Amino acid sequence: MDVMGDKATLLDTGRFVQAADREDDPGTAAEEMRHRLAAEAGDVDAMSVLGSLLLRRGDLDGAESLLRAATAEGDRAAANNLGVLLHQRGYADEAAGWWRVAAVAGSAAAAHALGRYHRERGRRARRRVLAAPVRRAGPHPRGVRARGPPGTPR
DSSP states (O other): OOOSOOHHHHHHHTOSOOTTOOTTOHHHHHHHHHHHHHHHTTOHHHHHHHHHHHHHHTOHHHHHHHHHHHHHTTOHHHHHHHHHHHHHHTOHHHHHHHHHHHHHTTOHHHHHHHHHHHHHTTOOOOHHHHTHHHHHTOOOTTSOOSOOSTTOOO
């Protein structure tokens, strides 16, 4: 499933949380139960959505197993969220590995997190990894591709 869709698709899949969403809302509890049942049945998208929900809620233990399972099936949003979870737990190097996986798969958020990880350590990230989401998006209308600032070597 491509998670970089329009707002209606993101709302429908539960990957976009509206400001009005709250845990005490009975609709939210029902939605969570629906995702939980689908995840238990092996639905990768449901694992990713439920893992993301639990991560936002702060249930890192519950989220990790779901995100790892969804990542094993190739879900790039789950790989990015797993990186976030591991970073929160203090495993920055392992988080960077998952951000790299998600960035190569096309996640701009993971590419940003990976670049930030490298900058914090005084290293330059490989441009081809960080530019992967841009390359997948296709050619720029003006023919410009992912490049650094003017004057930097390609």
